[in-house]
Amino acid sequence: MKPSVLLQYILPHRFLSRIVYQATRWEWAPWKNYLIETIVRNYNVDMSQAAQPDPLAYPHFNAFFTRKLKPGARTADPDRQAILCPADGRISQSGRIRDGRIFQAKGQEYTAAELLGDEAAAAPFRNGSFVTIYLSPRDYHRVHMPLEGELTGTTHVPGRIFSVAPFAVEAIPRLFARNERLVCHFHGEHGPFVSVMVGAILVSSVATVWDGLAIPPYASDIIRTDCRTRGVKLERFAEMARFNMGSTVILLMPEGYELDNLQPQQQVTVGQRLGQWNGGG
Numbered sequence: 001m002k003p004s005v006l007l008q009y010i011l012p013h014r015f016l017s018r019i020v021y022q023a024t025r026w027e028w029a030p031w032k033n034y035l036i037e038t039i040v041r042n043y044n045v046d047m048s049q050a051a052q053p054d055p056l057a058y059p060h061f062n063a064f065f066t067r068k069l070k071p072g073a074r075t076a077d078p079d080r081q082a083i084l085c086p087a088d089g090r091i092s093q094s095g096r097i098r099d100g101r102i103f104q105a106k107g108q109e110y111t112a113a114e115l116l117g118d119e120a121a122a123a124p125f126r127n128g129s130f131v132t133i134y135l136s137p138r139d140y141h142r143v144h145m146p147l148e149g150e151l152t153g154t155t156h157v158p159g160r161i162f163s164v165a166p167f168a169v170e171a172i173p174r175l176f177a178r179n180e181r182l183v184c185h186f187h188g189e190h191g192p193f194v195s196v197m198v199g200a201i202l203v204s205s206v207a208t209v210w211d212g213l214a215i216p217p218y219a220s221d222i223i224r225t226d227c228r229t230r231g232v233k234l235e236r237f238a239e240m241a242r243f244n245m246g247s248t249v250i251l252l253m254p255e256g257y258e259l260d261n262l263q264p265q266q267q268v269t270v271g272q273r274l275g276q277w278n279g280g281g
Helices: 003-010 013-023 029-043 061-065 112-116 119-125 166-171
Strands: 082-084 089-096 101-105 108-111 129-134 142-144 149-157 181-188 191-198 205-208 212-215 223-226 239-244 248-253 257-259 273-277
Touching: 003 166, 029 061, 089 101, 101 112, 101 166, 108 112, 112 119, 112 181, 112 191, 112 248, 119 191, 129 257, 149 212, 181 205, 181 239, 191 239
Parallel strands: none
Antiparallel strands: 082 273, 089 129, 101 108, 129 248, 142 239, 149 181, 149 223, 181 191, 191 248, 205 212, 205 239, 257 273
């Protein structure tokens, strides 16, 4: 086992994440400016698309990291039957869910039931489709709706907080089904779909537009929330959540949706077409 992978198993994930959570909200200018300048320089962050293009104008690092984009910086594919990309990033993997199993990397897979923390909730996706999108530190970290849908529930699944960088995805079995995550269930025109916000090392923090900060606190048991009576309806392309520090989004779609020919490591942006509804064809 490579040292970088071994380190993932022995680090105190939650302890480190709590420290980083506070550190990224510290407003002392020399500190927050150092963090921001380091990320902008090392990851070649394009600030020209940000609503506030001056990186040092943000009050703390997390405000910079979850920055808004200028109006029109992203547009939605006009085909109402198209699946929209929910996040800026790179395709980790995509394809068919085969008998409930999802491909992670060569020699690695996990089940939809493990990912969602619920066998019954996974049933509609048994032979559906999935898309896994990795967000790096340079990317826009707000997540948008792939389709129009009504929120039916969320599931906060406790777990580890392994890195979701490519080296870890290739080496750690069932990584996405082991990390702390927030599963967001929606019902759309053609049935249920799911957006899974997977946490990552050094702040596994997720906020939603309907409830605000959802993680932390970290969970010790699965927490299921029924949202069917709340009337949370979101348009396709609307913002639904954000990551406070980087991570991964996984979409699960039922049978009838067909994905385009997406390639691993392909760069994608919010609103880009990923596939379409083809169930009636």
